[in-house]
Amino acid sequence: MSDTGGIFFIGWDVGGWNCDKNSLSRDALVILDNSLALVGKPWRGNLRTTINKATTSCEWTHSLFDLCKAELPTEGTAITLAIDTPLGFSNAFLDLATGLKAVGPLGDSQTNPYLFRETEHFLFRHGLRPLSAIKDMIGSQATKGMHVLAKFASHRAGCGVWTDAASLIAIEAYPSACKGSPTIRGLRQRFSPLDHEDKDDALTCALVAHLFATRPDALEAPGPEVSEREGWIWVPRDAFHSDPPDEAQKASPQ
Numbered sequence: 001m002s003d004t005g006g007i008f009f010i011g012w013d014v015g016g017w018n019c020d021k022n023s024l025s026r027d028a029l030v031i032l033d034n035s036l037a038l039v040g041k042p043w044r045g046n047l048r049t050t051i052n053k054a055t056t057s058c059e060w061t062h063s064l065f066d067l068c069k070a071e072l073p074t075e076g077t078a079i080t081l082a083i084d085t086p087l088g089f090s091n092a093f094l095d096l097a098t099g100l101k102a103v104g105p106l107g108d109s110q111t112n113p114y115l116f117r118e119t120e121h122f123l124f125r126h127g128l129r130p131l132s133a134i135k136d137m138i139g140s141q142a143t144k145g146m147h148v149l150a151k152f153a154s155h156r157a158g159c160g161v162w163t164d165a166a167s168l169i170a171i172e173a174y175p176s177a178c179k180g181s182p183t184i185r186g187l188r189q190r191f192s193p194l195d196h197e198d199k200d201d202a203l204t205c206a207l208v209a210h211l212f213a214t215r216p217d218a219l220e221a222p223g224p225e226v227s228e229r230e231g232w233i234w235v236p237r238d239a240f241h242s243d244p245p246d247e248a249q250k251a252s253p254q
Contacts, residue, residue: 006033006078007033007034007078007079008032008033008039008072008077008078008079009032009036009079009080009082009207009210009213010030010031010032010061010064010079010080010081010082010209011028011029011030011031011032011082011084011173011201011203011206011208011209012027012028012029012047012081012082012083012084012202012205013027013028013084013198013199013201014027014083014141014144015027015028015047015141015144015198016140016141017048017140017144018046018140019046020046020048025198026045026046026198027044027045027198028042028043028044028196028198028199028201029042029043029064029067029202030042030068030194030199030202030203030205031064031065031068031070032207032209036207036210038191039065039070040065040068040070041068042068042199042203043068043199044198044199045067047144048144050063050064051144051148054151054152057152057153057166058166058167060148061077061079061167061168078167078213079167079168079169080169080210080212081168081169081170081209082170082171082172082173082206082208082209082212082234083145083148083173083205084172084173084174084202084205085141085144085145086117086131086132086133086138086145086172087142087145087146087149087160087162087170087172087231088117088146088172089117089133089142089230090114090115090116090118091113091227091229091230092113092114093113093114093134096114110124110129114134115132115134115135116130116132117230117231118222118230119222119226119231119232120132120233122220123174123177123233126240128176130174130176130177130233145172148170149162149170152164152168153170156228157169158228159222159228159232160172160226160228160231160232160234169212171212171234172231172232172233172234173205173233174233175201175204177239178204178207178235178236178239179239180238180239181236182238183211183236183238184204184208184236187210188203188204191203208234208235208236211234211236212234218236218237218238219234219235219237220234220235220237221234
């Protein structure tokens with residue numbers, strides 16, 4: 001790969017902090033270029049050591065390319081990273097945890113403001129079943145994704161959009177919510193199935209990153225009522241025009 005720069009889309013399916021002990025769910029990476037060709041080889045393992053070693057966003061992105069057996073151009077690069085894990089907690093939960101501020105009467109799980117953010121409530125209203133960072137055993141993955149934002153992309157560019165103020169943009173994706181999207185299904189037709197579900201989810205994330213960078217109107221955007229502190233899950237608009245997919249929830253012991 002030359003040093004002339006380029007536009008890349010990275011999908012990261014997040015495993016727990018110690019997912020090297022979990023044979024079912026680990027970190028997975030897929031990198032696509034601007035023509036949606038695979039860059040290097042999809043990778044699966046545990047990113048914990050890589051996260052710990054990197055000190056800048058540049059080191060971080062170069063390490064992701066290294067893991068995928070590819071070389072990142074040194075100049076003129078733009079990267080959109082779509083991350084499959086909650087990248088925020090609800091305002092109600094944060095107020096409860098930091099100030100013991102309680103909300104009103106609580107009903108069923110999917111309307112509980114401690115367990116779900118507004119972005120997840122939105123998905124529930126459209127027939128999907130998103131996971132909760134609080135109750136569905138993905139807190140390890142959520143803190144891992146948020147830790148990466150804090151280290152390498154801590155600037156908020158808008159609700160659900162983070163950046164290093166240079167070449168990296170990070171967003172939250174949710175592959176299960178994309179299964180009903182004709183747009184995603186059409187884009188995936190050019191790819192052969194990968195050898196693990198984690199890598200397939202990372203590919204879907206990379207395609208969401210592509211849509212965010214090139215066709216943002218194809219994704220459902222947050223309304224003004226959505227708190228920037230909570231973040232947002234970027235899902236194709238046409239995912240809501242089909243019958244909702246069955247949620248294949250992957251439980252993790254971490």
